[in-house]
Structures are given as structure tokens and as C-alpha cells.
Amino acid sequence: MPAQASLESARAAYLKGNYLLAHDEWLRQATLGNAEAQFNLGFLFENGQGITRDLFAAERWYELAARQNYPTASDMLVALHRKIRKENKEKLFYWLPKAESGDSVGQLAVSKILAAGKDTLKDDVEAMKWLLLALEDTKNGTTYKRMLRFKEQLQARLSGLQMQDASNRVTAWKDLRKPID
Known part of the structure; x- marks a missing residue:
């Protein structure tokens, strides 16, 4: 045809x-x-x-x-970028309190939002921090395997120093949540 x-x-x-x-x-x-x-x-x-x-x-x-x-393709692209930023921010505001409270599903969601983010939302090191935290508490084997695959993909985008930074952020996050004696 x-x-x-x-x-x-x-x-x-x-x-x-x-x-x-x-x-x-x-x-x-x-x-x-x-x-x-x-x-x-x-x-x-x-x-x-x-x-x-x-x-x-x-x-x-x-x-x-x-x-x-x-x-109009360029105009649609600009409008779409605004929509993506807005939706990602809304998702981030929804999931971040859950992640902060230690919820592994919330931590994974925040990790994915930050890893896929555009503009100011994109932060692979912070995404790795949340992913590492989520990996520690995930009990479901299938979910855990999926998270490991995501970790490999994300890790490929990070330098050794960035991985160390993510690990340090995990430690700092945990330290802030320790009970005060």
C-alpha cells in the first residue's frame, strides 16, 4: 500500500x-x-x-x-516535557514520604522516578541510594531479582565515586533514623 x-x-x-x-x-x-x-x-x-x-x-x-x-511537533514536545515533569513531581511527592518512612515499595518508586527523571528530577546517585535501601527490605524473590536487574542498569551509569556516594547516603539515612540514647 x-x-x-x-x-x-x-x-x-x-x-x-x-x-x-x-x-x-x-x-x-x-x-x-x-x-x-x-x-x-x-x-x-x-x-x-x-x-x-x-x-x-x-x-x-x-x-x-x-x-x-x-x-506543531516541537510545540507538542515542549508541552509533553512540561507534562512529564509535572507528573514525575506529583509521583515523587506521593512516594517520598513512604520511602522516608522505610517502605521498600516507596523507596523503589522514588528510585525509579529519580533514575528516569528529566531536568531537576534526574539524580542517579540519589536513585541508587533509594534502590539500595529498598533491596535491604524486599522479601519477595521476584521483586528482588527485578530490583537487582535495575541496580545493574543504574550502576552502569555511575562511576565508582558515585557508587560510594550512594552508599554513604544510605549510611547517613540510616544514622538519622537511629534512636537517640
């Missing part, structure tokens, strides 16, 4: 609410470099239409469309 016919087919599917078919058609064209399809995929991912909402996938597709100067 020619590219334009495929785009029209995807647009028609989208307007009928068949988001999965629209996704498949746009994905096929987007991987071939079609900026309109890339933009439309970004929109689907941003809004979770027919697929799981994924702001980082939306960001990638908008970025590809913007690089080709697709109309």
Missing part, C-alpha cells in the same frame, strides 16, 4: 475509534521515517489511545517528527 493510502487508512481507523489499527498503520510508516505518522504515534502514546499510555514513547515519536520540521 502506498504511503499516502496507508496514512489515510490510519486516519480513517483513528476517526472510527479503531486506535489499534491506526497505531499499526502509523507505526509501519513511522519506522520508514514518515513525520506525520511519527507525530500521530506520539499523540496516541501521549493519550493512551488503543495502547498503554507511555509519555517517554510519545516524546521519542514527537522528537523524530520535530527533527523533520513537522508542524
Whole structure:
């Protein structure tokens, strides 16, 4: 099917609410470099239409469309960055008190937010601190294995000094929670 016919087919599917078919058609064209399809995929991912909402996938597709100067792609990218920052801050404010209280699920959530964060939220050393704390209290074997895989990925981004810094932060965090004699 020619590219334009495929785009029209995807647009028609989208307007009928068949988001999965629209996704498949746009994905096929987007991987071939079609900026309109890339933009439309970004929109689907941003809004979770027919697929799981994924702001980082939306960001990638908008970025590809913007690089080709697709109309409004840059504007959507800027708006999406604001949305990601806002949502990550909201998640952080939700999970941080739980993490501070020693909840390993909260600690893992904070670690993931900081590791994946954008702008001021990104802090791999602090993410490692929370992950190391979460690893100490996790009882579920499957969760523990997943956390170890995450630790390997995060550790690959850190220098030896940064790992030591994360370890020192863990010690300091624990010291602050020791009972005063």
C-alpha cells in the first residue's frame, strides 16, 4: 500500500475509534521515517489511545517528527516535557514520604522516578541510594531479582565515586533514623 493510502487508512481507523489499527498503520510508516505518522504515534502514546499510555514513547515519536520540521511537533514536545515533569513531581511527592518512612515499595518508586527523571528530577546517585535501601527490605524473590536487574542498569551509569556516594547516603539515612540514647 502506498504511503499516502496507508496514512489515510490510519486516519480513517483513528476517526472510527479503531486506535489499534491506526497505531499499526502509523507505526509501519513511522519506522520508514514518515513525520506525520511519527507525530500521530506520539499523540496516541501521549493519550493512551488503543495502547498503554507511555509519555517517554510519545516524546521519542514527537522528537523524530520535530527533527523533520513537522508542524506543531516541537510545540507538542515542549508541552509533553512540561507534562512529564509535572507528573514525575506529583509521583515523587506521593512516594517520598513512604520511602522516608522505610517502605521498600516507596523507596523503589522514588528510585525509579529519580533514575528516569528529566531536568531537576534526574539524580542517579540519589536513585541508587533509594534502590539500595529498598533491596535491604524486599522479601519477595521476584521483586528482588527485578530490583537487582535495575541496580545493574543504574550502576552502569555511575562511576565508582558515585557508587560510594550512594552508599554513604544510605549510611547517613540510616544514622538519622537511629534512636537517640
